[in-house]
Amino acid sequence: MAKSLDGLMCGLRISLAGALAYTASEHFILPPQSPDALLLQGAHAPLVATILSGLLWLIAASLMFGVRTRMVAALGLTTYAAMALLLPGLDRMTAQPYLSAAIVACLALPVILAGGGDHSLVRGGWRAAL
DSSP states (O other): OHHHHHHHHHHHHHHHHHHHHHHHHHHHHSOTTSTTSOOOOSSSHHHHHHHHHHHHHHHHHHHHHTSSHHHHHHHHHHHHHHHHHHSSOGGGOOHHHHHHHHHHHHHHHHHHHHOSOSOOSSTTTHHHHO
């Protein structure tokens, strides 16, 4: 029973990392005219979107390696929610950002509560690696 739960938590952790990496790469891959691209506003919005995308890439890589999964999953959930809900602008909100934030929350909450499982490349965080 414990091994299947560890495998489930590892699968949730990797699924969360994939969702965050897809969102981070969406800003760079999709052209600005695409209806699925981020609708950015203001002079500093592209810079903020680039910084948040880079942060999401770091979070996704940390989740893939299994480094501090509870803390990193919580950071990923809040960063994703900020990027999905605040960057398009509140006047252009549709149901899609709310749905995607709910899906990421459903992936992140079990990882935050139970951890990422025993399958990780760096066990014990960076203390064990250094």
